[in-house]
Amino acid sequence: MKRLFQLSLCALPLVLGSCGYQLGGLVNGQLEGMKTFNINMFDNHTTFPNVAMQVTSALGNAMQTDGTFTVASPSEADFSVSGAVTSVNYNRLLVDSADSYLSLEIGVVVSATYTVTDNKTGKVIKSGSVSETGSYFNAGGNTLAGRDAALSYAARKAAGAVVDQLTTP
Numbered sequence: 001m002k003r004l005f006q007l008s009l010c011a012l013p014l015v016l017g018s019c020g021y022q023l024g025g026l027v028n029g030q031l032e033g034m035k036t037f038n039i040n041m042f043d044n045h046t047t048f049p050n051v052a053m054q055v056t057s058a059l060g061n062a063m064q065t066d067g068t069f070t071v072a073s074p075s076e077a078d079f080s081v082s083g084a085v086t087s088v089n090y091n092r093l094l095v096d097s098a099d100s101y102l103s104l105e106i107g108v109v110v111s112a113t114y115t116v117t118d119n120k121t122g123k124v125i126k127s128g129s130v131s132e133t134g135s136y137f138n139a140g141g142n143t144l145a146g147r148d149a150a151l152s153y154a155a156r157k158a159a160g161a162v163v164d165q166l167t168t169p
Contacts, residue, residue, distance in 0.1 A: 030116075031116070035070060038073065042059075045086050059162055068167045090108055091106065091109065092107075105135055108150040113128070
């Protein structure tokens with residue numbers, strides 16, 4: 001019985017490997033062989049203060065959480081990510097049936113572009129754009145806090161989308 005248990009433990013990695021499971025992150029073919037990264041502060045092309053800081057911070061957190069790459073200083077990183085927040089737009093998602101001018105749920109769309117540069121050669125490896133939505137309910141209370149939370153959520157989703165594009169083969 002003990003021998004059977006040991007054999008099953010040895011076979012477990014083979015079974016999980018054949019099902020598509022993998023320990024650690026995946027690497028996009030363009031970033032193969034690179035292990036460390038650095039993120040430059042994103043530019044803000046909007047009228048919303050601090051949104052570029054939110055996206056930059058969220059991108060750093062998302063890259064570290066993903067675990068595929070390790071953060072490093074600019075001089076030691078294999079590649080760097082830079083970009084710009086290009087727009088922040090608010091959309092009405094849900095309107096009050098009794099008053100069409102009253103929006104009950106409002107969506108915040110954050111759009112950004114990014115560029116990945118090889119720090120050793122200076123060549124652009126990959127570039128792309130993302131656009132993600134966060135939302136909040138405008139049913140009284142602190143509307144500004146709801147807007148800020150929705151903007152922060154959309155920034156985190158945009159950062160997650162960048163990481164997905166960098167780590168999906």
